Amino acid sequence: xxACLEFRRRVGxxxxxxxxxxxxxxxxxxxxxxxxxxxxxxxxxxxRALAVDLSAKPxxxxxxxxxxxxxxxxxxxxxxxxxxxGSILLVLAPRASVAREVMGHVTREAVESMAPxxxxxxxxxxxxxxxxxxRLESSAGDVTFAARCVFDGRVVPHLVVRTPEGPVTVLVLxxxxxxxxxxIDEQGYDAVVMPAPRGAIAVVGQDIADLDGVxxxxxxxxxxxx
Amino acid sequence: xxxxxxxxDRRRRFGILCESLRPxxxxxxxWLGRDRALAEDVVQESLLRAWKSFDSLTxxxxxxxxxxxxxxxxxxxxxxxxxxxxxxxxxxxAAESAVLAAPGxxxxxxxxxxxxxxxxxxxxxxxxxxLMGYSTKEIAEMMGMxxxxxxxxxxxxxxxxxxxxxxxxxAEA
Numbered sequence: 001x002x003a004c005l006e007f008r009r010r011v012g013x014x015x016x017x018x019x020x021x022x023x024x025x026x027x028x029x030x031x032x033x034x035x036x037x038x039x040x041x042x043x044x045x046x047x048r049a050l051a052v053d054l055s056a057k058p059x060x061x062x063x064x065x066x067x068x069x070x071x072x073x074x075x076x077x078x079x080x081x082x083x084x085x086g087s088i089l090l091v092l093a094p095r096a097s098v099a100r101e102v103m104g105h106v107t108r109e110a111v112e113s114m115a116p117x118x119x120x121x122x123x124x125x126x127x128x129x130x131x132x133x134x135r136l137e138s139s140a141g142d143v144t145f146a147a148r149c150v151f152d153g154r155v156v157p158h159l160v161v162r163t164p165e166g167p168v169t170v171l172v173l174x175x176x177x178x179x180x181x182x183x184i185d186e187q188g189y190d191a192v193v194m195p196a197p198r199g200a201i202a203v204v205g206q207d208i209a210d211l212d213g214v215x216x217x218x219x220x221x222x223x224x225x226x
Numbered sequence: 227x228x229x230x231x232x233x234x235d236r237r238r239r240f241g242i243l244c245e246s247l248r249p250x251x252x253x254x255x256x257w258l259g260r261d262r263a264l265a266e267d268v269v270q271e272s273l274l275r276a277w278k279s280f281d282s283l284t285x286x287x288x289x290x291x292x293x294x295x296x297x298x299x300x301x302x303x304x305x306x307x308x309x310x311x312x313x314x315x316x317x318x319x320a321a322e323s324a325v326l327a328a329p330g331x332x333x334x335x336x337x338x339x340x341x342x343x344x345x346x347x348x349x350x351x352x353x354x355x356x357l358m359g360y361s362t363k364e365i366a367e368m369m370g371m372x373x374x375x376x377x378x379x380x381x382x383x384x385x386x387x388x389x390x391x392x393x394x395x396x397a398e399a
Contacts, residue, residue: 012381014355014362038393039384043356046387049337050357052325054252054262120234127238131245147234148241155245158237 001025007032015039098176098193099184102202105151105158106169107187119162120146128157132174133225136161140221161218166208170218174199197224240280243289244273250290250358251297257353258301260318260342262325272300294358295368298350315343340390348383351376 002010007025010017015036026033119142128146129135136143136159144167145160151171159170173193178200184191191204192215201222203215248269255265255272276283276296283292319326319339326342328335341349354365362380366373 009381010377012384013377014380015384042384042387042393045333045337046341046352046356048331048334049328049341050253050257050353052253052256052338054256054265054325055249118231120231124234124238128241145234147237148245149237155241155248 001028004029004032008035011036011039015043098173098178098200098202099182099186099191101151102171102191102193102204103184103186103189105149105171106189106191106204119144125159128159129172132157132172134172135223135225137221137223140218163214163217165210165214166205168203168205168208168211168214168218171202171204172196172199172222173202176200194219196222236280239286240277243286243293244276247290247293248273251293253357254294254353255297255301256325257341257349257357258298258346259304260315260322262322264304268297268300268304271304272297275300290358291360291364291368294354298368318342336391337387340387343390344383344386348379348386351379352383355380 002021002025004025007022007029010019010022011032026036122138125136125143125146128148131148134157141161141163143159144162145158147158148155149158149171151158151173156174157170157172159172161168161170174196176199178193178195180195182193184193189204189206190208190211191202192211193200193202194215196219201219203211203218205211205214208214251269251272252265255268256262259265259268272293276293283289319342322342326335326338328338341352344352351362351365351369354360354368355362360368362373362376365371366376369376
């Protein structure tokens with residue numbers, strides 16, 4: 001039979017170890033059995049502690065609350081300049097960023113996503129939109145490509161819809177908010193990013209005379225769910 | 227199935243994997259780097275790398291271990307680039323206080339900070355074992371170590387936590 005030290009070495013590494021020698025020692029040594037129980041309880045606490053919530057965006061206020069007091073004056077001094085710069089960035093940066101990311105994603109995937117294919121069955125489209133609680137009505141046009149893509153670190157629905165005016169790529173960006181529609185004309189593509197009930201929706205096309213009209217039609221066909 | 231639909235299926239499967247596993251990948255990256263922004267970057271880069279080599283994943287039931295290994299390697303690359311080993315842990319605690327907080331649960335908050343302060347050598351196998359549910363054999367494979375070395379690290383990790391939390395310290399393995 002293993003000694004107390006060996007028992008504690010094993011359960012210290014694996015509190016829930018399933019081992020005949022450990023079980024035998026546990027039965028014969030109440031002190032070691034209690035020690036193992038404590039370790040098991042501690043593992044429950046470790047598990048809770050490890051399960052950090054990273055779903056929410058970090059709040060600058062939380063970081064500010066922990067900053068040393070001696071930095072207060074420096075922060076205050078920079079506040080006036082910060083507000084001015086921040087206001088400009090607040091308006092321009094997200095718009096520039098979302099434009100760059102939308103165009104980057106569409107151009108990277110154009111060869112695969114825009115290849116002419118048959119319309120996908122409704123179930124395939126539902127499978128892509130379903131996780132976000134959304135649906136697409138058939139009035140938008142036939143969907144020839146539907147996938148959940150990595151975009152800006154999130155997984156987002158990416159569709160190609162065949163409209164009478166031409167095929168358009170649709171990206172549903174529930175994690176991005178914009179205040180007003182954004183028009184982009186880059187790399188041979190035109191895009192419009194519109195505020196949606198939750199987040200934003202980007203519609204990208206090539207050589208489409210009335211992209212705004214097409215985008216509105218697609219937008220109206222999306223049921224954004226709750 | 228034509229090429230387009232095959233590609234669509236591939237994307238769909240990858241998207242589903244990413245979506246279901248991303249929270250765990252992000253937690254793992256955060257516990258490795260103890261930095262929210264770094265964790266986001268590492269996971270993003272890892273998913274791009276994973277997409278490029280998605281065809282090499284023959285058994286999707288092993289996707290989580292596969293992705294965690296990619297995150298681990300990507301973190302090592304970022305670590306090398308940014309030389310984060312010189313970072314002051316007190317500054318990290320302050321910077322990540324929002325994530326470390328456990329409102330209304332002091333014991334969890336104390337344990338969280340204690341784990342946060344552990345050396346990476348101890349923190350990483352503990353995360354893989356307790357949070358991700360891997361056996362010491364699997365952890366050894368992921369970390370490229372002997373199983374005995376993993377057992378020693380796990381023993382020491384718990385001993386250090388007991389020490390940091392003012393509980394009785396264990397004899398060295």
